[in-house]
Amino acid sequence: MRVGLTAVLRAEWTKLRTLRSTWWCSAVYLLVVGAFGWLAAATTPTAPDPDAAVGVALIGFAFGQVVLVVLGVLAVTADLGSGMALSSLVAVPRRTRLLVAKTAVVAAWAALLTALLVAACALAARTLVAVPGGVPLDDPDVLRSAGLQVAGAVLVTVLAAGLGAVLRSTAGALGLGVALVFVAPPALALAGGRTAELLSQALPALRVGGEPFLAVPTSWQVGLAVSAAWAVAAWVLGAGLVERRDA
DSSP states (O other): OOOOHHHHHHHHHHHHHHOHHHHHHHHHHHHHHHHHHHHHHHTOOBOSSHHHHHHHHGGGHHHHHHHHHHHHHHHHHHHHTSTTHHHHHHHOOOHHHHHHHHHHHHHHHHHHHHHHHHHHHHHHHHHHSBOTTOOOTTOHHHHHHHHHHHHHHHHHHHHHHHHHHHHOOHHHHHHHHHIIIIIHHHHHHHHOSHHHHHHHHHSOOOEETTEESSSOOOOHHHHHHHHHHHHHHHHHHHHHHHHHSOO
8 A cells, every 4th residue: 555745744743753852852952052042142242244143143053953963863763773664664665755754854843943043043143232233134144044054954954864774873873973064074174284174175064054163164055065965965875775675
């Protein structure tokens, strides 16, 4: 019997919201990013323009996005990396469809949480940071930073889900995901040398608005493209392995 994508999405949302790890990760993400954002805004008396003010308030995402790595990995490995895999694959024999649904649900949840946090951080900047002309929330640069933050969070989550599908090990996928987005880019930036700089730019570094966190700077277009390439590559590899492996 063919199971429709809508039904699979509903089932995956039920799985995601019944995992205690989902709510722990969500709570930590909201607390870390929100607290850092308001604290950073409160300790920044002035900024030259709205984009700079909002950028200061977004600093919590540099640390909070690591939680999204955990969330994305667990959304996959809690099922496909456990004894539940067989029952899930019996219910949804089309394995790629199952992974699509898992990824879509957890990425949508990450996007929703991030959008709420971006709004809270923008409000902190508007309330606490003195900027000539204020911080209009419809300013094009502010909207761009907000959109990039949401897009970056989604790509980090998709990358984590892909790594979970590739390794089917929570510890292994978490270790590799954190190394790729949080450890290696700044470590290579600190190492110095042209090769290390290029490698830092070629990794999916965490971003705060349009800026990479501690990694070698790139334009936001290049950074988004690099993160998207890693996320797509990891996900496609994971989908291929899910199709070929025994349950």
